[in-house]
Amino acid sequence: MTETLALARDEALRHAADHRDEALADLVELSRIPSISALGAHAGDVRAAAQWCAEKLRALGMTVEIVDGRVHPVVLAEWMGRPGAPTLGLYNHFDVQPPDPVDLWTTPPFDPVVRDGQLFARGVADDKGALVAGITAAEAMFAAGGPPVNLRFFYEGEEEITGVSLGEVLCERAEALACDYVFIGDGEFDRPGVASILTGLRGVLQCQIEVTGAAVDLHSGLYGGVAPNALNSLAHILSGLKGPDGHITVPGFYDDVQVPSPAERAQWPADVDEDALRREVGSVALEGEAEFGLLERLWTRPTLDVHGIVGGFTDEGTKTVIPARAVAKLSMRLVPDQDPDRLLAAVTERVRELATPGVEVTVTGLGQSRAALFGVEHEGVAAAQEAFAAAFGAPATLKRMGASVPVAADFQTALNPKMIVSGFSLPGDNFHSPDEHFALGQLHGGVDMLVRLAYGLAARA
Amino acid sequence: MTETLALARDEALRHAADHRDEALADLVELSRIPSISALGAHAGDVRAAAQWCAEKLRALGMTVEIVDGRVHPVVLAEWMGRPGAPTLGLYNHFDVQPPDPVDLWTTPPFDPVVRDGQLFARGVADDKGALVAGITAAEAMFAAGGPPVNLRFFYEGEEEITGVSLGEVLCERAEALACDYVFIGDGEFDRPGVASILTGLRGVLQCQIEVTGAAVDLHSGLYGGVAPNALNSLAHILSGLKGPDGHITVPGFYDDVQVPSPAERAQWPADVDEDALRREVGSVALEGEAEFGLLERLWTRPTLDVHGIVGGFTDEGTKTVIPARAVAKLSMRLVPDQDPDRLLAAVTERVRELATPGVEVTVTGLGQSRAALFGVEHEGVAAAQEAFAAAFGAPATLKRMGASVPVAADFQTALNPKMIVSGFSLPGDNFHSPDEHFALGQLHGGVDMLVRLAYGLAARA
Numbered sequence: 011m012t013e014t015l016a017l018a019r020d021e022a023l024r025h026a027a028d029h030r031d032e033a034l035a036d037l038v039e040l041s042r043i044p045s046i047s048a049l050g051a052h053a054g055d056v057r058a059a060a061q062w063c064a065e066k067l068r069a070l071g072m073t074v075e076i077v078d079g080r081v082h083p084v085v086l087a088e089w090m091g092r093p094g095a096p097t098l099g100l101y102n103h104f105d106v107q108p109p110d111p112v113d114l115w116t117t118p119p120f121d122p123v124v125r126d127g128q129l130f131a132r133g134v135a136d137d138k139g140a141l142v143a144g145i146t147a148a149e150a151m152f153a154a155g156g157p158p159v160n161l162r163f164f165y166e167g168e169e170e171i172t173g174v175s176l177g178e179v180l181c182e183r184a185e186a187l188a189c190d191y192v193f194i195g196d197g198e199f200d201r202p203g204v205a206s207i208l209t210g211l212r213g214v215l216q217c218q219i220e221v222t223g224a225a226v227d228l229h230s231g232l233y234g235g236v237a238p239n240a241l242n243s244l245a246h247i248l249s250g251l252k253g254p255d256g257h258i259t260v261p262g263f264y265d266d267v268q269v270p271s272p273a274e275r276a277q278w279p280a281d282v283d284e285d286a287l288r289r290e291v292g293s294v295a296l297e298g299e300a301e302f303g304l305l306e307r308l309w310t311r312p313t314l315d316v317h318g319i320v321g322g323f324t325d326e327g328t329k330t331v332i333p334a335r336a337v338a339k340l341s342m343r344l345v346p347d348q349d350p351d352r353l354l355a356a357v358t359e360r361v362r363e364l365a366t367p368g369v370e371v372t373v374t375g376l377g378q379s380r381a382a383l384f385g386v387e388h389e390g391v392a393a394a395q396e397a398f399a400a401a402f403g404a405p406a407t408l409k410r411m412g413a414s415v416p417v418a419a420d421f422q423t424a425l426n427p428k429m430i431v432s433g434f435s436l437p438g439d440n441f442h443s444p445d446e447h448f449a450l451g452q453l454h455g456g457v458d459m460l461v462r463l464a465y466g467l468a469a470r471a
Numbered sequence: 472m473t474e475t476l477a478l479a480r481d482e483a484l485r486h487a488a489d490h491r492d493e494a495l496a497d498l499v500e501l502s503r504i505p506s507i508s509a510l511g512a513h514a515g516d517v518r519a520a521a522q523w524c525a526e527k528l529r530a531l532g533m534t535v536e537i538v539d540g541r542v543h544p545v546v547l548a549e550w551m552g553r554p555g556a557p558t559l560g561l562y563n564h565f566d567v568q569p570p571d572p573v574d575l576w577t578t579p580p581f582d583p584v585v586r587d588g589q590l591f592a593r594g595v596a597d598d599k600g601a602l603v604a605g606i607t608a609a610e611a612m613f614a615a616g617g618p619p620v621n622l623r624f625f626y627e628g629e630e631e632i633t634g635v636s637l638g639e640v641l642c643e644r645a646e647a648l649a650c651d652y653v654f655i656g657d658g659e660f661d662r663p664g665v666a667s668i669l670t671g672l673r674g675v676l677q678c679q680i681e682v683t684g685a686a687v688d689l690h691s692g693l694y695g696g697v698a699p700n701a702l703n704s705l706a707h708i709l710s711g712l713k714g715p716d717g718h719i720t721v722p723g724f725y726d727d728v729q730v731p732s733p734a735e736r737a738q739w740p741a742d743v744d745e746d747a748l749r750r751e752v753g754s755v756a757l758e759g760e761a762e763f764g765l766l767e768r769l770w771t772r773p774t775l776d777v778h779g780i781v782g783g784f785t786d787e788g789t790k791t792v793i794p795a796r797a798v799a800k801l802s803m804r805l806v807p808d809q810d811p812d813r814l815l816a817a818v819t820e821r822v823r824e825l826a827t828p829g830v831e832v833t834v835t836g837l838g839q840s841r842a843a844l845f846g847v848e849h850e851g852v853a854a855a856q857e858a859f860a861a862a863f864g865a866p867a868t869l870k871r872m873g874a875s876v877p878v879a880a881d882f883q884t885a886l887n888p889k890m891i892v893s894g895f896s897l898p899g900d901n902f903h904s905p906d907e908h909f910a911l912g913q914l915h916g917g918v919d920m921l922v923r924l925a926y927g928l929a930a931r932a
Contacts, residue, residue, distance in 0.1 A: 048788030108790055114687065171789055212692060216789050225753020226575065229903040230776040231673060231874025234804045235717065235768035236748060238758040241777040241799075246715055248706035254827040256696065287697060292686020292795075295829040297699040304697055313695035315793050316702040318783035323800065327509030328632055328677050328837050329569055330802050331903055332776050334753075338702075339784065341791050343695045366715040368756040376789050413692025442690040442792055 011469035015158060019465040022154035026146060026457045033453060034129070036066070037142040040104070041122040041131035047082055047105035047171045056082040056167045059104040063165050066145050070152050072161070079175025082167030086179070086187070089148075089161045096471050097160040098464055099189035099427065101417060102141035102196060103169035106133030107442045114444035128447040135439035139448035140195035141165065143434060143456030150461055158468030162189055166417065169196070172216055172377030177420035189427040191390040191467060193460070196415050197433030198441075199452070200279065205398045205406035205459075207391055208431040209274060210309065213344035213381035214414040215353055219247060219361055220337045223369045227322070227331040238368030240336035241321045247371070248338060250364040251357070252314045256298035256307075258342070260360045263312065263353065268346040270310050270410075277408040281305050290438065309410035313343040339376070343412060350378035379416030390428040393466035394459075398432075401459035406432060434459075472930035476619060480926035483615035487607060487918045494914060495590070497527070498603040501565070502583040502592035508543055508566035508632045517543040517628045520565040524626050527606050531613050533622070540636025543628030547640070547648070550609075550622045557932050558621040559925055560650035560888065562878060563602035563657060564630035567594030568903045575905035589908040596900035600909035601656035602626065604895060604917030611922055619929030623650055627878065630657070633677055633838030638881035650888040652851040652928060654921070657876050658894030659902075660913075661740065666859045666867035666920075668852055669892040670735060671770065674805035674842035675875040676814055680708060680822055681798045684830045688783070688792040699829030701797035702782050708832070709799060711825040712818070713775045717759035717768075719803070721821045724773065724814065729807040731771050731871075738869040742766050751899065770871035774804040800837070804873060811839035840877030851889040854927035855920075859893075862920035867893060895920075 011019070026033075045059035046052040060083040064074045067087040077084040082105060090097070109119035109132045117123045122131035129139070144163065151157040164187075166176040180187060200206040223238035252258050282304040288296050298307045321336030323329035342357075344350060358373040365371045386408055395405040418431055434456035440446040472480075487494075506520035507513040521544040525535045528548040538545040543566060551558070570580035570593045578584045583592035590600070605624065612618040625648075627637040641648060661667040684699035713719050743765040749757050759768045782797030784790035803818075805811060819834040826832045847869055856866040879892055895917035901907040 048786070048790055050787060108784065108786060108788075110784065110786070111688070212695075214692065214791065216791070223752075223754045226901070226904045227572070228752065229874060230774070230778070230802060231675070231804055232872070232902060233752060233769075234774035234776050234873060235759045235772055236757045236765055237752045238754050238756070239776050241780055242709065242713060242775075243715075245706045245709035245777065248703065249710035252703060254704075254707055291684075291689065291694060291698045291829075293684050293699050293829045294831055295699070296697045297827060297829040298696045307696035308694075311696055313691070314703075315691040315695050315700050315791070316706065316783065317691065317790060317792050317794065318785040319702055319780045319797075320785045322777065322779035323569070323571070324779040324781045325509070325569060325571070326511060327569075328800060328802075329509055329778060329903070330675065330677070330776070331778050333778065336780075339789060341691060341789075343692055366758060368754045368758040370755055411693070412695060413690060440687070441693060442790070443687045 011465065015465055015469055018154050018158065019461065022150040022461045023458060025153045026150040026461060030454050033142060033146040033457060034450060037129060037134065037139060037453060038122045040138050040142060041134050042120055044120045045105050045167065046108050047168055048108055053082065056105050060085050060167055063104055067163060070148055077179055079168060079173065081171065081173055084176050084179050085165040087163040089157065091156055092158065092160050095159045096190040096467050097162060097188065098467055099162040099164055099192040100144045101164045101192060101194045102144060103137050103166045104141060105167040105170050107170050111444060116445055127451065128449050130445060130447045132446055134448035135435040135446050136441045137196045139453055140434045140456060143453055144195060144460060146457045147460035150457065151464060157464055159464050162187065172214060172379060172416055176417050180420050180424035184424045187425060189425055192421050192425065192427040192429055193463065194415055194418050194429065194431040195433050197411060197431060198435040198437060198439065200407040200409060202436060203402055204404045205402060205432055206409050207386060207394060207406040208384065208411050209386055209408055210383040210410040211381060211415050211418055212412050213350065213379045214341050215344055215350045215378045216341040216376040217354060217357065218337060218339050218374045218376055219244065220372045221369050222335050224332060224334045227334050230330040230332050233332055237332045238366065240333045240369060243366040243369045244319065244336040244338055246366050247361050247364040248316055251360065258312060258314050260356050262356050266347045266349060267312065278305060279407055279409060308412040310345050312345050312348060314340065316340045343414065344381050346381045346383055348381065350380060379414055380419050382419040382422060384429040384431055388428040389470045390430045393470055394430045394432065394463055396466050397459045397462035400462050401455050472926065476926055476930055479615050479619065480922065483611040483922045484919060486614045487611040487922060491915050494603060494607040494918060495911060498590060498595065498600060498914060499583045501599050501603060502595050503581055505581045506566050506628065507569050508629055509569055514543065517566050521546050521628055524565055528624060531609055538640055540629060540634065542632065542634055545637050545640050546626040548624040550618065552617055553619065553621050556620045557651040557928050558623060558649065559928055560623040560625055560653040561605045562625045562653060562655045563605060564598050564627045565602060566628040566631050568631050572905060577906055588912065589910050591906060591908045593907055595909035596896040596907050597902045598657045600914055601895045601917060604914055605656060605921060607918045608921035611918065612925060618925055620925050623648065633675060633840060633877055637878050641881050641885035645885045648886060650886055653882045653886065653888040653890055654924065655876055655879050655890065655892040656894050658872060658892060659896040659898055659900065661868040661870060663897060664863055665865045666863060666893060667870050668847060668855060668867040669845065669872050670847055670869055671844045671871040672842060672876050672879055673873050674811065674840045675802050676805055676811045676839045677802040677837040678815060678818065679798060679800050679835045679837055680705065681833045682830050683796050685793060685795045688795050691791040691793050694793055698793045699827065700793045701830060702794045704827040704830045705780065705797040705799055707827050708822050708825040709777055712821065719773065719775050721817050723817050727808045727810060728773065739766060740868050740870060769873040771806050773806050773809060775801065777801045804875065805842050807842045807844055809842065811841060840875055841880050843880040843883060845890040845892055849889040850931045851891045854924055854931060855891045855893065857927050858920045858923035861923050862916050
């Protein structure tokens, strides 16, 4: 790195260190917005979060555009003030999961509170903390004479609903949005002090199964024994999709599952400690395919989980009805090279086979993304490793993750950049759960790392 | 029948015929009270319905007592003005089922409306219509010089929640509440114009299964493959309790099932027309044990139906959680001589066997009653047959019913009267379903029949 570049970097780092309170204030402000993409009633809040991001980026001097998506907006920002320098794209999402069950939160989910060095609020860890780290890093670089690389920000509001809007924008404007590197900031550390850079992500196939029996809910005394029960039938269907051993029993489901290479496995950390993972989960035992290790089950094996069931009488007390209709929402996590469309067809066929007499079933796809594998033998990962080592004291672990970042595959397909799939949250931050939180040290360390990444990429150019 | 008795009967029948508008007005008034016993928020309404009944009976000159029950009150009324004459007890219930799904009602469930000769409101058919018929019949007999028999009214407010309060009162005060005959008015006609007198009822065993896996709902991407999913596990449990063929797969479940005698079967009507029943149910086909006829499945075979499932994310949109907890409410309809306590233990053991790795399960009983068989070779049934023939043009069919009237067994045990288990609703009145209704002709015919029954019993004494 040239001395000029190093001086500018240090000035940016100093600026960030001097403005930590402002970074936290920004994160608190953004976390107050209940930008729940799954609930139509919160569409205005998702838009408000988009506007908050857009204003912040405009204030830095970036060119910002809010693009209407299918459901929620996409925010695109660019600063191309370093002709000839590489272009770094940063991806985050400003939408959050619903906060239920709300009664299990210690403090209200959209009333951010700092306790023990952690900010508690829905979405702080997934993914507003990392989003604010990116804005804060850019601000520090603009304050220190301008970023050393060209910058693009890609923020979406449909991540938690597996939306397609950002992916569509990337495909439509691939040329105009070209990046040399894309940093996906939606992941979490391997463990405290040690980040992770992901070499692969699972995809997802979400769907809904609807079972219809009688015309209306019937009295179970008068019709029990002859009238089809939509909930009993749904139970048969769901239990026929995955065995108690965790093995999915949809014909052909595993046909295209790719076994990870020995070279990739050699990069992996030691397998997870079963008892530690069990305690983290909080159950009496773990479940799943016993013939595979825990990391294999979490990273390289597909899954099938039911997320919710609606049907019949669910209020207080009892009501002896035969439910006429029942609906289950479920999803499968996919691995390379499973094809979501082919699997949706296979699941649909299997559900039809499993339906008990007298019911009609429909299966509806609710969103999907393919699994992705990323190359890590490039300058982007090298610069990120250097930046993580300097900011957090250790380079990142190279690993896969079981969750899905649908746009990661879209970035690869549309822009073909060098990918750095990482993030700043910590395991145990309660992604999608009550009392979600984000450590202030991760916020400030994340800013530091992103500043170092940008200068590191400039130095390598 | 003596001429004096016949004249008094005719005067009572004339009085009833002249006061039909008042009977309808009474039923409308009672049906406006949302006396939903299953919902705690409606406890005051259940009590209001009890008080409405008590005031009506007091106005006739009967001695009335409102007895506090475990959940809701019991109303007891008596008139013992005919020493030496037999005592007739009438049973009805003033509580109703919850009205959900409310959006499927044509008019609001507690805003009674007459359309096409039917009164539409929650509870009119089950069981407020028959209850008002009893009060109206008594009123007519008091107006015609006083009832020819001693009268007792037994009204409860816990029928729809399988409550035990009336049963307890009957046992505690068996001597004071003695009856020669008890008319249970909670049933329905065999078909339009032809009543039914029930020779047997199924019992019921209600329970709740709770499955607990992780400590909180978890992200299905990050934990899918290792964390137990309470809803997937619940689906395995429920599908393992009853096969797609309708056969219950709890070991020992059928051990005590009594096969009906050839003599009883000879009384039965011809088997139900399958296609007609299928249309009534509104499904593409019927389900159940194919080796048994439809009447056998409805009357003499036990069942298992899931009524509702709670767990996971059930709002609009998607949320990819692994639910930590799931609950199913279900019940089994029982037949002679199944023992609810023994079966609850067998179900609990089976549920424990079916639980998948990593979950904990609990099974809780929510109420029960044994199935009952009633003798029909007595003066009460003979008088009822005569009354039905005169009031509706045909005697009643002798048959069983698949539903449960838990207090019927309690009356038998505590008072050992001659039982007449019948009622005035029609098939298709939508018991427990949206658009429940009761024909005005059944209300007025019911009054006529009950007046005739009382004089018929007096004539036979």
